[in-house]
Amino acid sequence: MSKRVFPARVVIALLVFAGRAWPQLVMGQYEDEAPLRSWNTQGIALAPSLACGGAGIAAAWDASAVLVNPALACALPRFTVSVSVSHLSASLMRYSVLNTGVLSTPGPLTDRSYGVDFGGLAVRFGTWAFAASADLAENYGRPLLEYRTEAQGAPVYSIRVEQTGWLRSFNLTAARTISRRLDVGLGFRVLRGELERTIEETFAADGVLIDDGRRQAFSGFCWNAGLTYAFSSRVSGGLVFRAPFVKKASSRSLLEYRVPSSGTNIAIAADEQDRYEQPWVAGAGISWRPTENLRVVSDVRFTKWSSYKATSFGEPKERDFRDVWTAAVGVEYLSSYRMFGRNVRSPLRVGIAFDPQPMKIPNSTYVYLTFGSGLAMGRLRIDVGAAVGRERGSGDGLSARRVAMTLSYDLGSNQP
Amino acid sequence: MRKLLFPVLVALCVLPARVPALPPVPDEPVEIVSVAATEGNLRVLAEMRADVLKSAAGRVHIVATAGDLGRLSAQGVPFSVETARFAPARPVAISAAGGINGEFHSYRELEADLKALESAHPRTVKLFEIGTSLEGRHIYAVKISDAPERDEGEAGVLFLGCHHAREWISVEVPLLFARYLAESAETDAAVRDLVGRSEIWIVPLVNPDGLEYSIDVYRYWRKNRRANTDGSFGVDLNRNYGYMWGTDDAGSSPSPLSETYRGPSAFSEPETRAVRDLFLRGDFRAVISYHSYSQTILYPWGYADVPTEKDDLLRGIGLEMAGLMKAVNGRAYACGQSASSLYVTNGDTTDWTFAASGIPSYTVELPPVDVEHGGFFNAGEEIDGVFRENLPAMLSLARRAVISPEGAGIARREKYRHAVLSTERRNGTLTKPRQEYK
Numbered sequence: 134m135s136k137r138v139f140p141a142r143v144v145i146a147l148l149v150f151a152g153r154a155w156p157q158l159v160m161g162q163y164e165d166e167a168p169l170r171s172w173n174t175q176g177i178a179l180a181p182s183l184a185c186g187g188a189g190i191a192a193a194w195d196a197s198a199v200l201v202n203p204a205l206a207c208a209l210p211r212f213t214v215s216v217s218v219s220h221l222s223a224s225l226m227r228y229s230v231l232n233t234g235v236l237s238t239p240g241p242l243t244d245r246s247y248g249v250d251f252g253g254l255a256v257r258f259g260t261w262a263f264a265a266s267a268d269l270a271e272n273y274g275r276p277l278l279e280y281r282t283e284a285q286g287a288p289v290y291s292i293r294v295e296q297t298g299w300l301r302s303f304n305l306t307a308a309r310t311i312s313r314r315l316d317v318g319l320g321f322r323v324l325r326g327e328l329e330r331t332i333e334e335t336f337a338a339d340g341v342l343i344d345d346g347r348r349q350a351f352s353g354f355c356w357n358a359g360l361t362y363a364f365s366s367r368v369s370g371g372l373v374f375r376a377p378f379v380k381k382a383s384s385r386s387l388l389e390y391r392v393p394s395s396g397t398n399i400a401i402a403a404d405e406q407d408r409y410e411q412p413w414v415a416g417a418g419i420s421w422r423p424t425e426n427l428r429v430v431s432d433v434r435f436t437k438w439s440s441y442k443a444t445s446f447g448e449p450k451e452r453d454f455r456d457v458w459t460a461a462v463g464v465e466y467l468s469s470y471r472m473f474g475r476n477v478r479s480p481l482r483v484g485i486a487f488d489p490q491p492m493k494i495p496n497s498t499y500v501y502l503t504f505g506s507g508l509a510m511g512r513l514r515i516d517v518g519a520a521v522g523r524e525r526g527s528g529d530g531l532s533a534r535r536v537a538m539t540l541s542y543d544l545g546s547n548q549p
Numbered sequence: 550m551r552k553l554l555f556p557v558l559v560a561l562c563v564l565p566a567r568v569p570a571l572p573p574v575p576d577e578p579v580e581i582v583s584v585a586a587t588e589g590n591l592r593v594l595a596e597m598r599a600d601v602l603k604s605a606a607g608r609v610h611i612v613a614t615a616g617d618l619g620r621l622s623a624q625g626v627p628f629s630v631e632t633a634r635f636a637p638a639r640p641v642a643i644s645a646a647g648g649i650n651g652e653f654h655s656y657r658e659l660e661a662d663l664k665a666l667e668s669a670h671p672r673t674v675k676l677f678e679i680g681t682s683l684e685g686r687h688i689y690a691v692k693i694s695d696a697p698e699r700d701e702g703e704a705g706v707l708f709l710g711c712h713h714a715r716e717w718i719s720v721e722v723p724l725l726f727a728r729y730l731a732e733s734a735e736t737d738a739a740v741r742d743l744v745g746r747s748e749i750w751i752v753p754l755v756n757p758d759g760l761e762y763s764i765d766v767y768r769y770w771r772k773n774r775r776a777n778t779d780g781s782f783g784v785d786l787n788r789n790y791g792y793m794w795g796t797d798d799a800g801s802s803p804s805p806l807s808e809t810y811r812g813p814s815a816f817s818e819p820e821t822r823a824v825r826d827l828f829l830r831g832d833f834r835a836v837i838s839y840h841s842y843s844q845t846i847l848y849p850w851g852y853a854d855v856p857t858e859k860d861d862l863l864r865g866i867g868l869e870m871a872g873l874m875k876a877v878n879g880r881a882y883a884c885g886q887s888a889s890s891l892y893v894t895n896g897d898t899t900d901w902t903f904a905a906s907g908i909p910s911y912t913v914e915l916p917p918v919d920v921e922h923g924g925f926f927n928a929g930e931e932i933d934g935v936f937r938e939n940l941p942a943m944l945s946l947a948r949r950a951v952i953s954p955e956g957a958g959i960a961r962r963e964k965y966r967h968a969v970l971s972t973e974r975r976n977g978t979l980t981k982p983r984q985e986y987k
Binding site for chain 1: 648649650651655657658762765766767768769770772774780781782783920921922923924926927928929
C-alpha cells in the first residue's frame with residue numbers, strides 16, 4: 134500500500150487550547166501501537182460491507198466476507214475474486230509527543246493514507262469452499278510533526294517526529310456446507326508488519342543532535358471460526374469467533390546523543406522481544422430480506438479488551454482497557470435497469486455503526502454514518518462505500534473517514 | 550610477547566586496586582532455619598548468640614552457619630531448613646540491564662531491585678511507600694538502619710534522586726548507595742557502626758511518572774506529569790517546595806508551559822508532599838538531593854544571592870565533599886552557594902530543608918560537566934564510576950551528621966522544626982517560614 138503522510142507544522146505550546154488533558158499514560162485512543170481510526174479491527178470491510186455500517190457476519194458480498202465469518206465462503210459464487218482500494222483519514226489530538234507536553238496544537242491533526250488494501254479469491258467445490266486473501270489489517274501511521282526555530286536566519290532548534298507502520302494479514306479459509314441450512318468455516322491468518330518511530334532533535338547552538346529511533350517487526354498467527362444458519366429463504370444468521378492470539382514484536386531501539394564538535398557519542402541500543410496479547414472476539418449477525426430487492430443486515434460483536442496486554446521493550450505497559458460491544462446496521466436496496474442494452478443491477482446502501490474504543494479514559498465512541506452504491510454488469514461488479522465517523526467522549530472532536538472501492542468478478546450463482 | 554607480559558600483569562594487579570572495592574562477600578554458607586519457640590530452645594539460641602531473623606507463629610527463624618546447625622543438633626534442638634522460602638541473600642541481581650533505558654532504571658526495574666534489596670537484607674533494609682504519584686506509582690523510600698522496622702529516634706540522613714525526569718543518573722547514585730550500605734553493613738565495621746547509630750533514608754526516584762515519560766516518549770522531559778488546566782503538562786518538582794515558593798519569576802515560572810513551572814501552590818504535587826512528609830516525620834541531620842548535570846555541589850540559598858547564617862559551615866562541608874570526590878578519580882566538582890554558582894531557584898528542595906531545620910542541605914549536580922560531554926545523558930559504563938566518586942562524600946556527610954552532630958555544628962534546630970510542624974497543621978502547606986531564618 135502506498136502511503137502518504139501530510140506534514141503538519143506544529144507550534145510549541147504557546148497556544149492555550151480547550152479540551153481536557155489526561156496524564157501521560159492515558160493518551161486516549163492513540164498509544165503507539167493503536168491502529169489508526171479504531172482499535173476494533175477484526176477484518177477489513179470492503180465497499181459493500183463498509184456502506185452497510187461494516188456489518189458482514191451473515192452477509193457475503195465479496196471475497197473479504199471470510200475474514201469476519203469463514204462460513205460465508207459457502208455463500209459466495211463458485212468463483213469470486215475481489216480487489217479493493219481505499220482512502221483512510223483520521224484526526225488525532227494526542228499521541229507520542231503531541232499534546233502530551235512537548236509539542237502542542239490548538240486542534241487535532243489528520244493522517245491520510247490510500248492504496249490497495251485487499252486482494253483475494255474464493256472457490257467452491259461441491260459442499261466445500263476455500264478462500265485465500267491478503268489484506269492490510271491495521272495502519273499505525275501518525276501525522277508527521279516538524280518544528281524548528283531560527284534566529285537571524287540561523288537554525289537554533291528543530292524536532293521531527295515520524296511514525297509509520299502497518300500490519301498485513303494473509304488468510305486461508307476452508308468452509309463446508311453441512312446441511313441445506315448450515316455452513317461452517319475455519320480461517321487461519323498469518324500476520325506480518327512493522328512499526329517505526331523516530332524522533333530527531335537538534336540543538337544547533339550547542340551542536341547537539343539527539344536521535345531516538347525505534348523499530349518493531351510484527352509477526353503472529355491466529356484462527357477464527359464461524360457458522361451461518363438459514364432460518365428461512367429470507368432470514369439467515371451467523372455466529373463468529375476469533376481466538377485470542379499474540380502479536381509478537383522484535384523490537385529494536387537506538388537512542389543517540391551526539392556532539393560532533395567534541396566527538397561525544399553516547400548511545401543506548403536495545404533489542405527486545407515484545408508481546409501484544411490480543412483479545413478474543415465473538416459476534417452474531419443477521420441478514421433479512423423482506424423483499425427480493427431489500428436486505429437488512431446487522432452485527433453485534435464483543436471484544437474482550439480487558440484481557441489485552443502489551444509490553445514495550447520488555448516492560449509491561451499500562452493499558453487499562455474495558456470490554457467493548459460494537460454494533461452495526463445496514464440496509465441495501467437493489468435496483469435494476471438497462472444500460473447500453475444490458476441489464477444492470479445497482480445497489481444503494483446506507484448504514485450506521487457504533488464503535489466504542491476500549492480505553493476507560495476518555496470514554497470514547499465513534500459513530501459512523503455509512504453509504505454507498507455499486508454497479509453490476511454480468512460477472513463484473515464495482516462497489517463504492519464510505520464511512521464518515523465522529524468521535525464523542527474525548528472532548529477533542531476527532532473524526533475518521535474511510536472510502537473504499539471494490540472490484541469483484543465472479544462465476545456461478547450464490548447458492549451451492 | 551614476554552616483554553609485554555610483565556607490564557600487563559602489573560597493570561592487572563594495580564588497576565583494580567585504584568577503584569574502591571565493594572565489600573567482599575563472605576564465602577561461608579548460611580541457612581535460614583526455624584525452631585519451635587519453646588523456653589528451652591530459646592535458652593539454647595541465646596547461649597549460642599543466634600542471629601535471630603524473626604519470630605512468628607510460634608517459631609523463631611535464625612540465620613545459621615554450619616557451626617550453628619551443629620550446635621543445634623548437639624543440643625537436641627529440632628529445626629527446619631527454611632532457606633528456600635526466602636529470597637537469595639546475595640548477590641542482589643540488578644534488573645536494569647538492557648531495554649530502551651540501557652543500564653539505567655525504569656520505575657518497574659527500580660521497584661524490583663528495591664524489593665530484592667529488602668528481601669536480601671531484612672535486618673538492615675526496610676522499604677516504605679511514602680506517597681503515590683499523579684499516575685498512581687509508588688514513591689519508595691529505603692530506610693537503612695540496624696532495626697529498620699522500628700522507629701528508634703536515631704538521627705537521619707536523607708538522600709533524594711530524580712526530581713527531574715531526564716536526569717537518569719540521579720536515580721542510580723542513591724540506589725547504589727543503598728545497596729552499598731546494605732551489603733557493607735554485614736562486612737564492614739565502620740558501615741555497621743554508621744547504620745547502627747543512624748537511620749539513612751534513600752528516595753532514589755521522586756518523580757516516577759516523569760521518568761517513565763522520559764523513557765517511553767521523550768528523553769528530555771523534565772517535570773512531573775501534572776495535566777495543567779491550560780492543556781500543558783508538568784510541574785517542576787524542584788520549584789514546588791515551600792520555602793520562598795514563587796518569590797519571584799526568575800527562580801521559577803508561573804507559566805505552566807515553562808520548564809520551571811512551580812505549580813499552582815507550594816507542595817501542590819503529591820511527589821513533593823511525599824518528601825515533605827517524610828522529612829517532617831524524621832529527625833534528619835543532613836540532606837543531599839541528586840541532579841545532573843554540571844559537577845557542582847550547591848548549598849542554600851538558591852532563591853537569592855544572600856548567604857545563610859551557616860554559610861561557612863555549608864561551604865566547608867561542601868568543599869570537603871568535593872575534595873573526597875576528586876580524590877577518587879580526579880574528577881573535579883565545583884562547590885558554591887546555589888544562587889551564585891548555578892542560577893537562582895526558588896521553591897527548591899534544599900532551600901526548604903535548610904529553612905525547615907537548619908541542617909546541611911546540598912544539591913549535587915552529577916557529571917557530566919557540560920552539554921559537550923553529554924548534558925543529561927550518561928553512558929551506562931559511567932554509572933559505577935560516578936557512584937564510586939560520590940561514595941566517600943556520602944559516607945562522610947552521613948558520619949558527620951549522625952555520629953557527632955553537635956560537635957560538627959549541624960544539629961537540627963528543634964525549636965524551628967516544631968514551628969514548621971505547627972504551620973503544617975494549621976495551613977496544610979508551608980509557604981512562609983519565620984523571617985529570622987531567611
